[in-house]
Amino acid sequence: MNLWRTLGTAWEGIIANKMRSVLTMLGVIIGVAAVILMVGVSAGAEATIAEQINSLGANLIIVSSIQGSGNTTGHASPPKLNYDDAQAIAKEIKGLSGVAPEQGGAAQTVRYGTANFSTSVIGANADYLRVRGLVLAEGQFLTQQDLDAKRKVVVLGAQVAKELFGDASAIGQQINVGTVKMTVVGVMAEKGKVAETDYDDRVYVPLTVLYQKFTVSQMAANRVRTIYIQVASQEGMSAAMAQINTLLAARHDVEPASPDVRIQTQGDIIATQEAATAAFRDLLAWVGAVSLLVGGIGIMNIMLVSVTERTREIGIRQSLGARPGDIRSQFLTEALALSLSGGLIGVAGALGTAAFFGSLGGMRLVVVPDSVLLAFGAAAGVGVFFGYYPANKAARLDPIVALRYE
Amino acid sequence: MQDGMLDLPESTPIPTTLLTEHALEATDRVIDVQAVTRTYKLGAVEVPALQGVSLAVERGEFVAIMGASGSGKSTLMNILGCLDRPTSGHYYLDGEDVSQMNKDQLAGVRSRRIGFVFQSFNLLPRMSALKNVMLPLAYDHGQRNGHGPSHEERAREALERVGLGERLHHRPNELSGGQQQRVAIARALIQAPPLVLADEPTGNLDSKAGEEIMAILSRLNDEGATVVLVTHEPNIAAHTRRVVHMHDGRIVSDEVQS
Ligand SMILES: Nc1ncnc2c1ncn2[C@@H]1O[C@H](COP(=O)(O)OP(=O)(O)OP(=O)(O)O)[C@@H](O)[C@H]1O
Ligand SMILES: [Mg+2]
Numbered sequence: 126m127n128l129w130r131t132l133g134t135a136w137e138g139i140i141a142n143k144m145r146s147v148l149t150m151l152g153v154i155i156g157v158a159a160v161i162l163m164v165g166v167s168a169g170a171e172a173t174i175a176e177q178i179n180s181l182g183a184n185l186i187i188v189s190s191i192q193g194s195g196n197t198t199g200h201a202s203p204p205k206l207n208y209d210d211a212q213a214i215a216k217e218i219k220g221l222s223g224v225a226p227e228q229g230g231a232a233q234t235v236r237y238g239t240a241n242f243s244t245s246v247i248g249a250n251a252d253y254l255r256v257r258g259l260v261l262a263e264g265q266f267l268t269q270q271d272l273d274a275k276r277k278v279v280v281l282g283a284q285v286a287k288e289l290f291g292d293a294s295a296i297g298q299q300i301n302v303g304t305v306k307m308t309v310v311g312v313m314a315e316k317g318k319v320a321e322t323d324y325d326d327r328v329y330v331p332l333t334v335l336y337q338k339f340t341v342s343q344m345a346a347n348r349v350r351t352i353y354i355q356v357a358s359q360e361g362m363s364a365a366m367a368q369i370n371t372l373l374a375a376r377h378d379v380e381p382a383s384p385d386v387r388i389q390t391q392g393d394i395i396a397t398q399e400a401a402t403a404a405f406r407d408l409l410a411w412v413g414a415v416s417l418l419v420g421g422i423g424i425m426n427i428m429l430v431s432v433t434e435r436t437r438e439i440g441i442r443q444s445l446g447a448r449p450g451d452i453r454s455q456f457l458t459e460a461l462a463l464s465l466s467g468g469l470i471g472v473a474g475a476l477g478t479a480a481f482f483g484s485l486g487g488m489r490l491v492v493v494p495d496s497v498l499l500a501f502g503a504a505a506g507v508g509v510f511f512g513y514y515p516a517n518k519a520a521r522l523d524p525i526v527a528l529r530y531e
Numbered sequence: 532m533q534d535g536m537l538d539l540p541e542s543t544p545i546p547t548t549l550l551t552e553h554a555l556e557a558t559d560r561v562i563d564v565q566a567v568t569r570t571y572k573l574g575a576v577e578v579p580a581l582q583g584v585s586l587a588v589e590r591g592e593f594v595a596i597m598g599a600s601g602s603g604k605s606t607l608m609n610i611l612g613c614l615d616r617p618t619s620g621h622y623y624l625d626g627e628d629v630s631q632m633n634k635d636q637l638a639g640v641r642s643r644r645i646g647f648v649f650q651s652f653n654l655l656p657r658m659s660a661l662k663n664v665m666l667p668l669a670y671d672h673g674q675r676n677g678h679g680p681s682h683e684e685r686a687r688e689a690l691e692r693v694g695l696g697e698r699l700h701h702r703p704n705e706l707s708g709g710q711q712q713r714v715a716i717a718r719a720l721i722q723a724p725p726l727v728l729a730d731e732p733t734g735n736l737d738s739k740a741g742e743e744i745m746a747i748l749s750r751l752n753d754e755g756a757t758v759v760l761v762t763h764e765p766n767i768a769a770h771t772r773r774v775v776h777m778h779d780g781r782i783v784s785d786e787v788q789s
Binding site for chain 1: 642
């Protein structure tokens, strides 16, 4: 039997039992679609994260306090990173092009006329805009004078501006941030969410104003949660990191080898993110693999049923000259046709879903070509592997036994 | 058609006791079965369906095998048709010992050298008459490609020869029993096998359809095919020139009819 005729026979078998065939393929369909989609979702998320983190600014060093880190006596000491640390870094370390401390206050309701909106208040300095690679939509960002004079000025995130002012200009307007009257000096361009942080749903005030007006506890006065430091050149990165570590260890009175702050680069954070998504990806691939396995068992089951049902047909074919190999390849091709049809439907389903989500714009799906090949290849492998046993069983039937089968 | 009866080929019954190497001397012997036994094993029980059968059939003969139910006729036919192998003894087909062949070789013999017709037709229900008739061609691994008529043309010709040129695309359940058996015969003769075996080909048919089938088999025989058939009906056996009687797995009589 040549391949086309075998395929034709197999196809007729599938068509003759449409419903059963589709149900049998379901496991493979789901498995293939799952592998492709899940790899696509995580690859999309990964690509988005990498892109957005990269867009935060080049040559960035991120110093953050280690939350809840304790001293040797076992008492949790409050994170020590503070505004003075930031100023010391800016003053003492050479080769930096910006130092941007950041501190978050309690959530506040911002009000303009009758419009009000609850958002988070971030204390920042003049370098913040450039170091974080943020873009203004209009007006200007905070200045050093604003910090020094503790001016009651505020820069609105894109969403906040929209909520309070709609399409009208916010610049120069007086708003209430909590109980404090402040003047809007700038509005940020839209940025969206990066790793759970919504850059549009926040307002920036001078750090000094944050300490004065929006910090409840005296303990928290002067504290910063993160200092973003931009190094002038890529080459200066490692030296700057070492110097920052030495400086902060001295200031905090700890060993440089066991710092009480975390000093990371952009790359470190991306690597962590990637490790997390890679693990997620692997997990999802396993889910797909399990679906394929279940699909394979389904195929094996239905093929065994098919061999039993068609025992007489097998006997007839044998009586007409079919060799064991002919019978084997007929059933193997049938199993393969089942799994490959399932695979095709799965691929089509995955591509359709990806296109659908792509058009929604909500979730980003990157269809990784390798995952399509992998999933399709796996479907084929499943067909051959799980089809072999039933096919071989059919091939080994004794013609007279098969012909007498009722 | 019955005129063919007049020029009978010379064929004498072989006594079951004569067990020499016939294959060597008989050059035109299509079937040469020597002391064949076949024992079915049903768990611990052994059923001796054939208990030493010897039978020789010359090329061009038309033989009927008769006998009571359970006498071993089908068992013998299955061995003659290379669907089964003897438990002991030898079966020379065209001088070749098929009792020693492996499964693939037996399949090759079935594909090219034997046309088998069953009592229950054994057509594939989902296929048209034409497709059913084409089936043996799909399993002929030795066929030359490229020249000669296509598979479909050959199948159509075969169906026309059994008078079913108008029923090419009918499925078995759209045909009468007699028509189904004619499709089965077309399928058996599409490879022009030298040996045609038919196990009760008219057993499921009324006498008119049975006569039609016998007319076709007689014509095949006239055209040179060796035909062996099993039947319970004397008037069917009357179409043949030699009748072999079986009883309890043995051949008890073997006579040429005049
Ligand atoms: N597959 C089998 N397994 C076990 N015993 C079998 C098998 N086939 C046939 N037999 C036994 O072998 C004997 C001969 O059977 P066979 O079918 O050859 O008879 P038969 O002459 O063709 O009968 P009938 O005229 O009813 O078709 C019977 O006793 C039968 O029960
Ligand atoms: Mg029988």
